[in-house]
Amino acid sequence: MTTTTLDAARVTTQANVYFDGKCVSHAVTLADGTKKSVGVVLPSQLTFNTGAPEIMECVAGSCEYKLAGTSEWKQSRPGDRFSIPANSSFDIRVTEPYHYICHFG
Amino acid sequence: MTTTTLDAARVTTQANVYFDGKCVSHAVTLADGTKKSVGVVLPSQLTFNTGAPEIMECVAGSCEYKLAGTSEWKQSRPGDRFSIPANSSFDIRVTEPYHYICHFG
Numbered sequence A, B: 001m002t003t004t005t006l007d008a009a010r011v012t013t014q015a016n017v018y019f020d021g022k023c024v025s026h027a028v029t030l031a032d033g034t035k036k037s038v039g040v041v042l043p044s045q046l047t048f049n050t051g052a053p054e055i056m057e058c059v060a061g062s063c064e065y066k067l068a069g070t071s072e073w074k075q076s077r078p079g080d081r082f083s084i085p086a087n088s089s090f091d092i093r094v095t096e097p098y099h100y101i102c103h104f105g
Helices: none
Strands: A005-012 A016-018 A023-029 A035-041 A044-049 A054-060 A063-067 A074-076 A081-084 A089-094 A098-104 B005-012 B016-018 B023-029 B035-041 B044-049 B054-060 B063-067 B074-076 B081-084 B089-094 B098-104
Touching: A063 A081, A074 A081, B063 B081, B074 B081
Parallel strands: none
Antiparallel strands: A005 A023, A005 B005, A016 A023, A023 A035, A035 A098, A044 A089, A054 A081, A054 A098, A063 A074, A063 A089, B005 B023, B016 B023, B023 B035, B035 B098, B044 B089, B054 B081, B054 B098, B063 B074, B063 B089
8 A cells, every 4th residue: 555645744845856856855754753755766777875774665656676785676666665774775776757755764 | 034844734745747857846735725836846948837826936946937928037036936827837947956835726
């Protein structure tokens, strides 16, 4: 099941623009203080670095991803999640816009 | 003064991607039912059409815009707003990412 909305949230109006706009996200803080972001990755192949651990939840579209230290590309579709450890990285390749929620911590 | 956050909002997690990603926005519904969107236009020159009347509020970056039926390009900077009538259009040109809130109605 995909998460179609985040409720009772504070939305930061200025977007985060990464990789010349290949990734655009908006930060969201829930009523309990939990921080997330909602974003989209446009067709491209990119490498993202993590500070805090992250869980990437696909809400529309799809991607393939490969975690640091692994050699296997895996697919993520709506409703799927994958986890990235702190201070790590992952490669992502996208052929149709990949819409996601990033859950931190 | 710029609007840095929208509070107590419902955020639609799937983005709206326009013009091959030159414009990306997320829909937001406030607690009172008011609908807005938060988005960014990347460097480009585009023409947007309106259905409902819109007020575009710049929250970061800048743009130049020209309303349908006018010949003058005007600049919009953080804190500035401009209004577009229903069923009309405007041209926008952007050299640095233009972050906005779109107020409807």
